[in-house]
Amino acid sequence: MIAIYKRELKSYFLTPIGYIFCGMYLAVSGITFSYTTLLEQSTESLPTYFLIMIAVFAVLIPLLTMKLFSEDRKSRTEQVLLTSPVSLTGMVMGKYFAALTVFTATFFVNSFNYVLLFQYGSPNVTTIFANILGLFLIGSAFIAIGIFLSALTENQLIAAVTSIGSIAAVLSLKFVIENIGIEWIRVPLKWFSILDRYTPFTQELLDVTSIVYFISLSAVFVFFTVRVYEKRRWS
Amino acid sequence: MIEIMNISKNFGDKKAVSDLSFNVVEGEILGFLGPNGAGKSTTMNIITGYLSASSGTARIDGIDILENPTEAKRRIGFLPEIPPLYPEMTVKEYLGFVYDLKDCRFPREQHLKEICDVVKIGDVYKRMIKNLSKGYRQRVGIAQALIGNPKVLIFDEPTIGLDPKQIIEIRHLIKMLGREHTVVLSTHILPEVQAVCDRIVVINEGKLVANEKTEDLIMAVEGTRKLVAKIVGPEADVLKMLKSTGGVRYAEMLGKRDTDSISYLIESEEKIDVRKSLFYNLSKNGWPLVGLEGMELNLEDIFIRLIDKEKNEQVKKKRGVKQA
Numbered sequence: 335m336i337a338i339y340k341r342e343l344k345s346y347f348l349t350p351i352g353y354i355f356c357g358m359y360l361a362v363s364g365i366t367f368s369y370t371t372l373l374e375q376s377t378e379s380l381p382t383y384f385l386i387m388i389a390v391f392a393v394l395i396p397l398l399t400m401k402l403f404s405e406d407r408k409s410r411t412e413q414v415l416l417t418s419p420v421s422l423t424g425m426v427m428g429k430y431f432a433a434l435t436v437f438t439a440t441f442f443v444n445s446f447n448y449v450l451l452f453q454y455g456s457p458n459v460t461t462i463f464a465n466i467l468g469l470f471l472i473g474s475a476f477i478a479i480g481i482f483l484s485a486l487t488e489n490q491l492i493a494a495v496t497s498i499g500s501i502a503a504v505l506s507l508k509f510v511i512e513n514i515g516i517e518w519i520r521v522p523l524k525w526f527s528i529l530d531r532y533t534p535f536t537q538e539l540l541d542v543t544s545i546v547y548f549i550s551l552s553a554v555f556v557f558f559t560v561r562v563y564e565k566r567r568w569s
Numbered sequence: 570m571i572e573i574m575n576i577s578k579n580f581g582d583k584k585a586v587s588d589l590s591f592n593v594v595e596g597e598i599l600g601f602l603g604p605n606g607a608g609k610s611t612t613m614n615i616i617t618g619y620l621s622a623s624s625g626t627a628r629i630d631g632i633d634i635l636e637n638p639t640e641a642k643r644r645i646g647f648l649p650e651i652p653p654l655y656p657e658m659t660v661k662e663y664l665g666f667v668y669d670l671k672d673c674r675f676p677r678e679q680h681l682k683e684i685c686d687v688v689k690i691g692d693v694y695k696r697m698i699k700n701l702s703k704g705y706r707q708r709v710g711i712a713q714a715l716i717g718n719p720k721v722l723i724f725d726e727p728t729i730g731l732d733p734k735q736i737i738e739i740r741h742l743i744k745m746l747g748r749e750h751t752v753v754l755s756t757h758i759l760p761e762v763q764a765v766c767d768r769i770v771v772i773n774e775g776k777l778v779a780n781e782k783t784e785d786l787i788m789a790v791e792g793t794r795k796l797v798a799k800i801v802g803p804e805a806d807v808l809k810m811l812k813s814t815g816g817v818r819y820a821e822m823l824g825k826r827d828t829d830s831i832s833y834l835i836e837s838e839e840k841i842d843v844r845k846s847l848f849y850n851l852s853k854n855g856w857p858l859v860g861l862e863g864m865e866l867n868l869e870d871i872f873i874r875l876i877d878k879e880k881n882e883q884v885k886k887k888r889g890v891k892q893a
Contacts, residue, residue, distance in 0.1 A: 337669030341655075348657045414653035414713065417617040418670045419642040567621045569580075 335420065338428030339435075342402065346436050355397050356440045362390050367447045377457040381536050384465045388532070391473050392505060396497035398436060399480025400490045402429045403559070407488040416563070426481070426559045430552075433477045441470060461536075468535025471548035472528060476501055478555035485562040504528050570595045570721060570751040571616060576625035578611050578775075585611045586775040588625070593768075595720075598747040600766030600783065601755040604872055608775035609755045610650060613725050616753070617647045629721055643671070646719040646750075650726050652710025656699035660690060660709055663698060664716065671717040680716070688712045688742060704735035711742065722750045728761060740765055759871065771875055778875045786871075794837045796863055797823065798847065799830040802856030808833065814850050816841040830859045 346352030366386050370379040406412040415425050445466065451457045479500060484493040508529035514520045524530050531548065534541035571593040578586040586608040593599045603609045614620040616627050618634045618641060627634045632641040655663055664681050673680065685691045688708045693701055698709060707727060714722055724743065728736045744765050746752060756762060762769055762783060769786050771779040779786055800807050804822060811820035816838050823832040837843040844861065851858050 337666055337672075340669070341658075341666050344662075345655070345657065409653075409655075410649060410651045411653040411655055413619055413647070413649045414667065415670070416619050417642060417645065417647045418667070419639040419672060420670060421639065567619070 335424035335428040338415065338420065338425055339432050342429050342432030343435055346398075346432070351397060351401065352436055355394055355436060356443075358397075359390070359394055359440045360444055362394075363387060363444050363447065366390075371451060372454075375454060377451055377455065380451075380457070380461070380465070384469055384536070387469060388472055388505065388529070391469075391476055392501040393498055395437065395473060395476040396480050396494040396501070398433045399477055399484050399497060400494040401484070402433060402481050403485040404488050404490050404493045407485075408490075416567075422560045422563045426485075426556055426563070430477065430481055430556055430559075433481065434474060437473050437477060438470070441473065464535045464537075464540055467540070468532050468544070471545065472532060475528070475548050475551040475555070478552040478559075479504075482555040482559045482562070485559045570597075570630055571753065572626070572628040572631075573612070573616070574626045574628075576612065576615060576622045576627060578608070578615060578620065579623045584775055586615070586622070586772075589772065589775065589777055590625075591770050591777060591780050593721075593751055593753060595751055596747070597768060598743070598752040598754060598766045600762035600769040601753055601772075602757070602762065602769055602872075603772040603778075607772045609772065610725055611775075612772070613647075613649075613723055613753070613755060617645055617723055618642050619647075643717065644720045646714030646717070646722045648707075648710045648714045648722075648724045648727055650729065652706050653713070654698045654706060654709060656697070659697055660685075660694050660701075660712075663709065664712060667713040667716050673717045675718065680718075684712050684715045687715065687745075689738075704731055704738075707731060707735070707739060708742075711739075715746070720751060721753070722746060723753045725755045726757070727754065728756065728758065736761075771872070773872070773875070794842065794863065796835045796837070796844070796847075796861060798833050798835055798858060799860035800833060800851060800856050800858055801830045802851075802854065804831055806854075807831070807851075807856055810850055810854060810856075811835055811847070814843060814846050816843040816846060832860075 346355075366383055370383040370386070371377055403412075406415065416422075420428075448462050448466070451462070476497075480493075480497045483497045483500060484490075487493050487496070505528060507523060507527040511520055511523050511527055511530070514523070528551075531544045534544050573589060573591050576586055576589045577584065589608070589612060601609055601613070611620065615622045616629070616634070618638045621635060629641045630644045632644070634641040655666075658666070661681075664684070665677075668677060668681060682691075685694055688711050690705060690708050690712060693705050693709075698706065701709065711724070711727065714724070727743065728739050731739060740761060743752060743754060747765070747767075754761075754766060766783050768782050769779065770777065771786075798811075808820060808822055811817055811833055817835055818838050819834075819836040821834050823834050825831050835843065835847070847861075848858060
């Protein structure tokens, strides 16, 4: 698993993808942050910044995940992985953690933006921390969704487009739910809605249920990815 | 070393491999032959654990590939038809990655250097894989299979797409590797099998057609062996002697090729090698043998004959059942 993790991590910066992801993330985040908080000289629009970043993740995270499995499948390099003494779970986890590391490192660098807020006032630390945690968990879940979809195809572009579409669909669930009058449909859908699960974090709450939900969501899609490979081996 | 027992593999409705069984003993180089779509790659992928069989068992060094895949895979080095290389990496980075992937216990630098020396890629060790020629890529593919010094090496068409010089080099390399490893080699090229392999397994439509020693199989399929001999001596006497040699069914003069030697076509009886008798008879008469070439069948002919033989046997069996 560690060998695969190290290779994938290095591969991000041997190809332009790692630089594009980091650069676009920091640029878009910086501009949005400036417009919503620094230029306003207020932290009132901070929730807007976090919501915009969730939408940005929907586009940027598929850049990180699109090639993880599809490229190996297309170039047949998966044969060296699948015939080596590494378990399928180890292989998938190695790739997942490589993408998560690039995301986390960029996320961490971006966090210096929040320090600037303290130069201009006294923002609520709990609010900022809760939002950061929520945003990080959402990003981790999007990575898991992305690698699952990358494992389904050998075309990077299809992996990226389906990931963006799927994440957008999952996010739009919140708006769909609001227009559903039938209680027995609305309640379970609301339980699954990512944005609804994110709401407690915007309210300064470290909601354990939501934390468990996001970690479980990541685990489920990592598990599905392992299953995709198991199924391919048998079919 | 490798035990394949009643393996079948279905892809949907299509049966890629059907009830296939064979063994490979330790230190043997096995040629795995079959026309395109015969199921060679599927079988190799099952042996290496890349695919799972629908039914049957594959054991490497006594370890079931399904029950204990990690341990079984430690004993296998696999070169697929397309070498699994990452073009953005250097050879050094790639081999280092495979070394880590296989959780190799040998001293890292020394082990990789030894492998590079064996496959002769030392001069491209620090170059990007995407800039290497096909021959070098194939060698890097073989190098990754050798990492961890596995007991079993499986090569799927290792010489495909290479130029004649590279083909000869890779064949020599495989022959050399066969001294210390058990090798399974899939190929379409008959001279390759004859040059390298101890035994041949032929499959067609996923079924075993033949499993014999290389010489025996070729003799069995050819039935008779045709030879062209260049002999210096009186034409009529030589021809008379050739015809009277035990095991020779037919002999004729082909004509003068050199200034003093004459070429003769010699056809032996079924499954008899007349080369030794010929040599002794010519020697006894003081007629120098200056050349001896075998006129052997190509792989396509062998496939056709083996498959026809199998069909004929099936027809006979069916008739036998009906009569009974």
